[in-house]
Amino acid sequence: MSTPLRGCWDAVSLVVSVDGETTHPLGLHPRGQLIYVPRESGGLEEPPKIAGRMSMQIMAAQRSNFSSGDMRVASAAELQAAFETCLSYFGSYEIDLDRQVVHHRIEASSFPNWTGKIETRAYRFVDGLLELRAPPERFAGREVVAVATWRAHTQAGE
Secondary structure (H helix, E strand, O other), rough: OOOOOEEEEEEEEEEEEEEEEEEEOOOOOOEEEEEEEEEEOOOOOOOOEEEEEEEEEEEOOOOOOOOOOHHHHHHHHHHHHHHHEEEEEEEEEEEEEEOOOEEEEEEEEOHHHHHHEEEEEEEEOOOEEEEOOOOOEEOEEEEEEEEEEEEEEEOOOO
């Protein structure tokens, strides 16, 4: 069975809408990779699933170095800026082809609240790009929707 998300994807954008106002929390051109490594599961008793291992890293393209060059003695402001400009997690995934969603079962994340959770993303392909859309959530009474767009990784420049 073919998986539509197989492979390595490079970050194109991360757009967050807060009550309809669009922001780019990692800048207009973030850097990052999303990797899906599929494995077929299912046996005689259950239907096959598209599932496997995944990892995701996305960050601002321009990040400041720590003045000391040593992350163990970075200032509180440097640590905060580093945390606010980077998100990463890894774990397993499962695709629901009928609903066009992917479930990320997060084993560890730079945002600790996601560790051990399942994050679901609707996926679609637009002009050859992969778009992952988080379901709307409410934070402090405001509706927040995040959409990450990814381009299939090419070997050029490696």
